[in-house]
Amino acid sequence: MQIVNVKLPISLAEADALKPNDVPAHVEFRNVTKMYGAVAAVRDLSLTVGRGEFVTILGPSGSGKTTALMLLAGFVAPTQGDILIGGNSVAAVPSYRRDQGIVFQSYALFPHLTVGKNLEFPLEMRGIKAAERLPRVNRMLERVHLEDFGDRMPSQLSGGQQQRIALARALIADPPFLLLDEPLGALDRKLREQMQIEMKSLHQEFGITTICVTHDQEEALTLSDRIIVMRAGQIEQTDTPEALYDRPATAFVANFLGEANILDIHDFKVKSTVESQPGTVPMIRPERISIAALTDQKETDAEKRQYVTGRIKEMIYAGPLRKYHVRVGSGVLIVREHVATGQKVFKPGEEVRLDWLRSDVRFVAI
Structure with missing residues (x-):
């Protein structure tokens, strides 16, 4: 966790940036570019995170999401543009002077200190007296259900317990914002959930402004008030989890955030309640398609649906879900349905009928 050490001398630029102000706490990137040689890891990035928001930056490897977090944390400096925290530019403020909580994938707990001392450390660095530190440590341990582990x-500790302690240490000093770098990446699926x-x-x-970086789509959908999808150093789309999933703007977002059937590759005329726009293709989610004999x-x-026939290419059983790959003409449609008692199970080679509501078809930019 990064801390503010008020005893160190500071420059006039830093002092001006750290002055209290009346602007509500928030984070803002203004046309930020970060170059590594001739490669732009982040290009002309502009975004605002409101006070108390949980925002996740999501994207594949090389999309610029981690660089954006490192820029905000102060570990790297922007090549161009500005970053504001609470309405103040922090371009001249080094990482160790930004009052922030950070949780890394590796947890970064001090191995030579007890759990209690790990939590006490950020309070001690802020000059809080020992008599006040212990009650806060005990309250935080109780909050993360590890009161007997001090x-x-x-x-x-197990991986899940270490993760909770890392979160507790980041939160104990009430920082204005919290940064999470792939926080659950080291845990198995059940622990992640x-x-x-x-x-x-x-x-x-706590209501703390939180910016999380991950490549895990399910994690982003579960945690976030808003998701920022990045691609090649730029924002592809930003919206609420529900809006992003149900109304993706581009084929990249549709395919990255879940699975998507792009319908223009198939040998049938797509019917929809929405008119297509130039440069777009029709898309439907696998769970919106019904399968029947x-x-x-x-x-x-x-009359509100579209019907097509196809042949089962593959059936995949995944516990609560069953996924079919159905060949329709020269293409393949993915169908996903929840497993239910008495449900008919189709085998490879069987002919089936697929249908979906025309209103469930979305048009996405190529």
Whole structure:
């Protein structure tokens, strides 16, 4: 966790940037570019994170998401542009003077200190007296359900417990904002899901402005008030999780955030309640498609639906879900349905009928 050490001498530029102000705490990037030689890791990035928001920056490797977080943390400096925290430029403020909480994928707990001393460290660095530190440490340990672990060493904790302590250490000094760098990447799936619930609960309780970087789409959808999808150093789209998933602006976002069927590659005319725009292609999510035997009765709202026939290429069983790859003409459609008792299971080679509401078709930019 990065800390402010008020005893060190500071420059006039730093002192001016750290003055208290009346602007609500928020984070802003203004046309920020970060070059590494001839390569732009981030290009002309502009975004604002409101006070108390949980924003996730999502993208594949090389998209610039981690560079954006490192710029905000002060670990690297922008080549061009400005970064503001609480309405003040922090371009002249080094990392160790930015009052922020940071949680890394590796947790970065001090291995030679007990859990309690790990939590006490940021309070001690801020000049808080010992008599005041212990009650705050105990309250925070209780909050993360590890009240009996204060005397243990980090090596004696499980991965999930270390993650909770790392979060507790980042939050204990009430920083104005919290940075999370792939915070759950080192955990197995079940622990990740548990920690997602815990992190969401902590954010709601503390109300701290949080910027998270991840490549995990499910994690982003679960945790975020808003998601920023990055590609090649630039923002591809930003919106709420529901809006991004249901109304992706581009084929890249549609395919990166879940699975998507791009329908223009198939040998049938797509019917939709929305008119297509130049430079767009029709798309539908796999779970919006129904699958049935050719002899099954059609839905009562058949006039609102589109029907096509195909042949099962592959069936994948995944516990609560069953996924079909269905060859339709020269292309393949992905169909995803929840497993239910008495449900018909189709085998490779069987002919089936697929249908979907025309209103579920979306048009995305290529």
